Amino acid sequence: MAVLAIELTFPPATELEAPRYEPWTMAARWEETLVEKVQGFGGILLQRSPSLLAIIFGIPRTLEQLPQRAVQAALVIRHLITEARRSEEGQPCPEVRLAAHVGALLVESQAGAPTEHVLAVGDTLALPVRLLGQAAPGEIVVSPDVGRLVEGWFELEAREVPLGGETPGRIIAYTVTGLGPRRFPLARLERWVQSRFVGRERELAALEDLRAQAEGGRGQVVGIVGEPGVGKSRLGYEFTRSPRSHGWLVLESTAVSYGKTTAYLPVIDLLKAYFQIEDHDEPRKMHEKVTGKLLTLDEALRPTLPALLALLEVPVEDPEWQALDPLQRRQRTLDAVKRLLLRESQVQPVLLVFEDLHWSDTETQVFLDSLIESLPTHRILLLVSFRPEYQHGWGNKTYATQLRLDPLPPERAEELLEALLGGKGGAQHAAPLQALKQLLIEQTEGNPFFLEESVWTLVEQGVLVRDPNGGAGLRPAPTMNLSEIRMPATVQAVLAARIGRLP
Numbered sequence: 001m002a003v004l005a006i007e008l009t010f011p012p013a014t015e016l017e018a019p020r021y022e023p024w025t026m027a028a029r030w031e032e033t034l035v036e037k038v039q040g041f042g043g044i045l046l047q048r049s050p051s052l053l054a055i056i057f058g059i060p061r062t063l064e065q066l067p068q069r070a071v072q073a074a075l076v077i078r079h080l081i082t083e084a085r086r087s088e089e090g091q092p093c094p095e096v097r098l099a100a101h102v103g104a105l106l107v108e109s110q111a112g113a114p115t116e117h118v119l120a121v122g123d124t125l126a127l128p129v130r131l132l133g134q135a136a137p138g139e140i141v142v143s144p145d146v147g148r149l150v151e152g153w154f155e156l157e158a159r160e161v162p163l164g165g166e167t168p169g170r171i172i173a174y175t176v177t178g179l180g181p182r183r184f185p186l187a188r189l190e191r192w193v194q195s196r197f198v199g200r201e202r203e204l205a206a207l208e209d210l211r212a213q214a215e216g217g218r219g220q221v222v223g224i225v226g227e228p229g230v231g232k233s234r235l236g237y238e239f240t241r242s243p244r245s246h247g248w249l250v251l252e253s254t255a256v257s258y259g260k261t262t263a264y265l266p267v268i269d270l271l272k273a274y275f276q277i278e279d280h281d282e283p284r285k286m287h288e289k290v291t292g293k294l295l296t297l298d299e300a301l302r303p304t305l306p307a308l309l310a311l312l313e314v315p316v317e318d319p320e321w322q323a324l325d326p327l328q329r330r331q332r333t334l335d336a337v338k339r340l341l342l343r344e345s346q347v348q349p350v351l352l353v354f355e356d357l358h359w360s361d362t363e364t365q366v367f368l369d370s371l372i373e374s375l376p377t378h379r380i381l382l383l384v385s386f387r388p389e390y391q392h393g394w395g396n397k398t399y400a401t402q403l404r405l406d407p408l409p410p411e412r413a414e415e416l417l418e419a420l421l422g423g424k425g426g427a428q429h430a431a432p433l434q435a436l437k438q439l440l441i442e443q444t445e446g447n448p449f450f451l452e453e454s455v456w457t458l459v460e461q462g463v464l465v466r467d468p469n470g471g472a473g474l475r476p477a478p479t480m481n482l483s484e485i486r487m488p489a490t491v492q493a494v495l496a497a498r499i500g501r502l503p
Helices: 023-039 066-087 126-132 144-150 185-191 201-215 232-240 265-275 283-297 299-311 326-347 362-373 410-421 427-444 448-460 489-500
Strands: 002-009 043-048 052-057 095-102 105-107 118-120 140-142 154-162 170-179 220-225 249-254 350-355 380-386 400-404 464-466 474-476
Touching: 002 023, 002 066, 002 126, 023 043, 023 052, 023 066, 043 066, 052 066, 052 126, 066 095, 066 140, 066 144, 066 170, 095 126, 095 144, 126 140, 140 144, 140 154, 144 154, 144 170, 144 489, 201 220, 201 232, 201 380, 201 400, 220 232, 232 350, 232 380, 249 265, 265 283, 265 299, 265 326, 265 350, 265 362, 283 299, 283 326, 299 326, 326 350, 326 362, 326 380, 362 380, 410 427, 410 448, 427 448, 427 474, 448 464, 448 489
Parallel strands: 095 140, 220 380, 220 400, 249 350, 350 380
Antiparallel strands: 002 052, 002 095, 043 052, 105 118, 140 170, 154 170, 464 474
């Protein structure tokens, strides 16, 4: 489970303010607003006190990306209050402190409501409340466990904080300063690609053939399909980072598990990457970036400017745009993004990557369906990835290819483990190392992500240690006990979510 603790403090109402500021009404309005916001990320209100809200993510059913949901919800709440303070000048606004942690909860499955009988295990609820005491107004502080799980998704600054309470000592917590430089799966793989890429040579060769066709003006759409962890993102990473991508415009985006209710979310991220828009950019700066790049590409694209700006939530003062009804704006938006990409493909070949389409919103799907219809005559390679349950309507296109990835067979899984562990560990460690490999292959069933996460977790736990003689390899610790090895938290989360989707 993930917990988000929210502390709201309200300014005192003076006699002069009393007619326009009633504290009970203000507090109730803000609490209702915040609860509504976190519900959009799958969170529910677990506890409330006069100044504290405890939000839980992961009940009544398990969800994926729980710590990411908590931190993203915290960022939205902070932004909401900042904007309210800016737009309601003179009106009182609360101060907010936020803290996130992950841990275990015991939930009574027969309870009438998901929060009716809940028991916190360990510091699941206590630690985020303690972290609130270390947060300044407007700060988001997360526990070490959350920091490890959301690294790369968000910008983090490490800080040492006292535990407080009855537990002495200090821990390294993290302050969230914003979104990461790229929160997309392919970019986050930068830290993991030290391991050798194995078992996908045939698929990589097929992608290179399709790249050549797209470069020649015969656009292609490629779907990489497979269960979580089989290597869809890693295959995309190797392909997009290939030397043959030189001279291509590569744009990457992804859907997230909590983004289905946000229209065009992956498309917006794609446009931000194209226009080089940063999260801290003010609307005026965003307007300048979009206008400058768009009109430099082609003055004929000027009519698309209002739709693109509106999609990026930049104020649009165009009277014609303001007069359009919602259906007309929707069509203008779809046409604007498509025209931009098609025109760019006349300048240079374009590789578009959309990850995790099984989480995409309806509007993004409509956009992709429309774009795919125009691919055959343009230099665009559209690379998408999704899980087997995802449904699409372009499978019968002559320019559509689907590549299915399955878990690695035992011999290739062992090859991956050899690359991860490095070296041979010495003759005295050969037997326990082989036993460990066999156990990992059996537990993970050859799933590459599960294998890699398991190895890194065993290193963190001290089950695997560095070669003391200065070698590059890992070897079993003298105290290694195979019966005590458990699945990493990241793997447990994926498996739990899969189980939760079963009838």
